[in-house]
Amino acid sequence: MNGQENGNHLLEVYNLVKYYPVYSRGIILRRVVGYVHAVDKVTLYIDEGKTLGLVGESGSGKTTTGKAILHLEWPTAGQVFFEGANVSEVLKSKDKKQILKIRKSMQMIFQNPYGSLDPRMTVFDIIAEPLKLHGHYSKEEINERVYKLLEMVGLEAYHAERYPHEFSGGQRQRIGIARALAVEPKIIIADEPVSSLDVSVRAQILNLLMNLQKENKLSLLYISHDLSSVRQICDHVAVMYLGKIVETANVEDLFSKPLHPYTQALLSAVPIPDPELKRRRIILHGEVPSAINPPPGCRFHTRCPYAKEVCKNKEPELREVEKNHFVACHLV
Amino acid sequence: MSDSYILEVKNLQTYFFTEAGIVKAVDDISFNVERGSTVGLVGETGSGKSVTAYSILRIVPRPGKIVNGKVFFNGEELLSKTEEEMRKYRGKKIGMIFQDPNSSLNPLFSIEEQLTDTIVAHERISKQEARNKIIEMLAKVGIPEPSTRIKWYPHQFSIGMKQRIAIARALLLNPELLFADEPTTNLDVTIQAQVLDLLRTLKNEMKMSMVLITHDMGIIAEMTNNVVVLYAGKVFEVADTKTIFKKPLNPYTEALLATVPRLDIKKKLEPIPGNVPNLIELPSGCRFHPRCKYATQICKEQEPPLEEVEPGHFVACHHWRELE
Numbered sequence: 001m002n003g004q005e006n007g008n009h010l011l012e013v014y015n016l017v018k019y020y021p022v023y024s025r026g027i028i029l030r031r032v033v034g035y036v037h038a039v040d041k042v043t044l045y046i047d048e049g050k051t052l053g054l055v056g057e058s059g060s061g062k063t064t065t066g067k068a069i070l071h072l073e074w075p076t077a078g079q080v081f082f083e084g085a086n087v088s089e090v091l092k093s094k095d096k097k098q099i100l101k102i103r104k105s106m107q108m109i110f111q112n113p114y115g116s117l118d119p120r121m122t123v124f125d126i127i128a129e130p131l132k133l134h135g136h137y138s139k140e141e142i143n144e145r146v147y148k149l150l151e152m153v154g155l156e157a158y159h160a161e162r163y164p165h166e167f168s169g170g171q172r173q174r175i176g177i178a179r180a181l182a183v184e185p186k187i188i189i190a191d192e193p194v195s196s197l198d199v200s201v202r203a204q205i206l207n208l209l210m211n212l213q214k215e216n217k218l219s220l221l222y223i224s225h226d227l228s229s230v231r232q233i234c235d236h237v238a239v240m241y242l243g244k245i246v247e248t249a250n251v252e253d254l255f256s257k258p259l260h261p262y263t264q265a266l267l268s269a270v271p272i273p274d275p276e277l278k279r280r281r282i283i284l285h286g287e288v289p290s291a292i293n294p295p296p297g298c299r300f301h302t303r304c305p306y307a308k309e310v311c312k313n314k315e316p317e318l319r320e321v322e323k324n325h326f327v328a329c330h331l332v
Numbered sequence: 333m334s335d336s337y338i339l340e341v342k343n344l345q346t347y348f349f350t351e352a353g354i355v356k357a358v359d360d361i362s363f364n365v366e367r368g369s370t371v372g373l374v375g376e377t378g379s380g381k382s383v384t385a386y387s388i389l390r391i392v393p394r395p396g397k398i399v400n401g402k403v404f405f406n407g408e409e410l411l412s413k414t415e416e417e418m419r420k421y422r423g424k425k426i427g428m429i430f431q432d433p434n435s436s437l438n439p440l441f442s443i444e445e446q447l448t449d450t451i452v453a454h455e456r457i458s459k460q461e462a463r464n465k466i467i468e469m470l471a472k473v474g475i476p477e478p479s480t481r482i483k484w485y486p487h488q489f490s491i492g493m494k495q496r497i498a499i500a501r502a503l504l505l506n507p508e509l510l511f512a513d514e515p516t517t518n519l520d521v522t523i524q525a526q527v528l529d530l531l532r533t534l535k536n537e538m539k540m541s542m543v544l545i546t547h548d549m550g551i552i553a554e555m556t557n558n559v560v561v562l563y564a565g566k567v568f569e570v571a572d573t574k575t576i577f578k579k580p581l582n583p584y585t586e587a588l589l590a591t592v593p594r595l596d597i598k599k600k601l602e603p604i605p606g607n608v609p610n611l612i613e614l615p616s617g618c619r620f621h622p623r624c625k626y627a628t629q630i631c632k633e634q635e636p637p638l639e640e641v642e643p644g645h646f647v648a649c650h651h652w653r654e655l656e
Binding site: 057058168170171198199200201202203204206207225226227228229231232255265266267268269270271272273274275276277281283284285287288 | 376377490492493520521522523524525526528529547548549550551552553554573574577578587588589591592593594595596598599601602603604605607608623
């Protein structure tokens with residue numbers, strides 16, 4: 001997570017910032033009166049074939065981070081490097097070939113399988129669309145690839161001629177996954193891919209994602225608020241709070257030895273399906289503050305049970321406390 | 333009519349008569365709630381957990397109809413009461429918290445107006461007294477500065493605060509029984525922890541009984557004494573919470589526990605194949621048989637009865653002995 005390792009990772013993100021302007025009321029004299037600090041200097045990297053879990057509560061900026069990495073939301077500042085190439089520069093250039101190449105390598109799976117599939121397209125057309133857009137495929141090749149993808153995600157060939165409304169939520173998410181895999185990406189950004197599914201179907205989709213990842217040597221950015229599922233499928237985890245990464249470590253370290261007070265509270269808040277387990281629960285008081293005027297100093301100090309004077313004034317830097325375990329807290 | 337039960341539900345059936353066919357949302361559900369305990373109704377989409385609660389309160393929306401069954405609350409049968417009599421129960425003796433506070437609170441009225449409505453529907457009380465009562469309750473559920481915020485409208489509160497207000501409304505008149513329908517599903521985990529903690533504290537303080545509806549096995553483990561596992565409108569298993577987790581005897585309960593990821597241990601997730609069935613065209617025999625790894629011929633042909641396998645432990649499965 002530190003900047004010195006430049007160039008060694010498949011995807012590197014440095015000081016990514018995304019602000020959204022807030023306007024005053026009115027039509028003629030609308031002025032910008034502030035900014036929503038959705039993502040504030042996020043630095044992360046993902047290695048080939050690895051999964052990074054990006055966790056946080058609503059409003060923590062995890063989805064915006066995912067979209068800004070893909071430049072679906074153009075970042076306000078910061079750099080994204082994919083295989084060493086600066087994504088912003090490539091996309092701004094007029095080099096269509098390079099643009100398509102980078103777009104092809106990074107695909108997204110969306111949260112809501114009801115909103116992310118066009119209801120007027122057949123499943124075949126939905127999966128074939130990225131293949132057509134990226135060109136160089138003959139009709140036969142597209143045909144072959146679509147049916148292969150359907151098989152890969154556990155759907156039947158006859159499903160190709162059906163429309164999204166004929167499918168259940170879990171099946172729709174499979175279609176979304178097939179579409180994302182169509183152009184053979186190297187990295188997939190999966191934004192809460194199972195949160196709208198029934199519990200008995202979630203494991204199907206999570207296992208499918210993990211298997212596809214292994215088979216295709218995919219990297220995965222798994223965005224989720226569900227810490228239990230993050231534990232099962234991720235190699236590394238980054239915890240976000242109010243636009244900032246507060247802690248990042250490999251999955252075992254983070255779950256067995258969380259160091260940031262927010263991570264500790266977050267983990268202790270998750271109910272565990274075992275009635276005999278007794279554990280200490282940290283109940284955080286108050287709620288996540290507004291991202292328009294984030295608290296000065298450490299953004300978590302308003303809810304932190306250990307907050308000291310320094311936390312109110314000075315913003316803590318993300319520093320390496322143990323090997324590959326980074327924490328942004330003055331008190332660790 | 334045992335005195336230790338505050339609620340007894342017997343053979344409840346609620347169907348929705350839609351144009352596409354009859355949806356058997358609740359199909360012969362029976363369970364009891366012991367006085368002072370928390371019973372969890374757990375199930376996935378379409379298992380009938382919400383409709384069960386709606387049926388007990390008799391607020392099933394059209395085209396739904398309660399076709400059969402009996403509901404005893406403190407020994408009194410509710411389904412045969414007139415609408416007029418029923419109103420004396422809703423909100424007064426039985427409170428309810430809904431899943432989404434954004435839609436259960438009316439955006440056009442202030443908190444004071446909405447909560448006063450609840451009080452004056454049941455009690456003859458002056459405005460000032462009602463106001464004091466509301467302020468006291470808002471303070472109890474953790475709304476800061478309740479005497480000012482009572483004038484606020486729902487949109488001025490965050491979602492967690494709105495859910496607290498919904499809880500305040502449900503508890504205003506000291507109900508004996510509280511239904512909480514996925515009360516934390518829309519909330520973030522840290523806020524969920526706050527709300528669950530609040531519910532637990534108030535339940536003990538006010539000596540209520542509670543029916544907690546959820547799909548989250550973690551919440552079930554932390555909050556309930558007894559569990560009713562529902563699948564596609566049927567009761568699949570009933571037991572005390574410990575038994576459900578340690579010794580489930582219904583393949584669905586077992587599969588449900590194996591499929592949910594846990595925070596404290598890394599384990600292999602075992603998915604349940606297939607999907608939750610369509611309630612109009614239910615599978616023959618046992619409704620879970622197309623997804624069940626123990627299914628045999630008899631499961632396709634005969635619906636298993638709910639048998640008491642040990643005192644207090646009920647299972648509906650032809651093969652429960654093999655799971656033992």
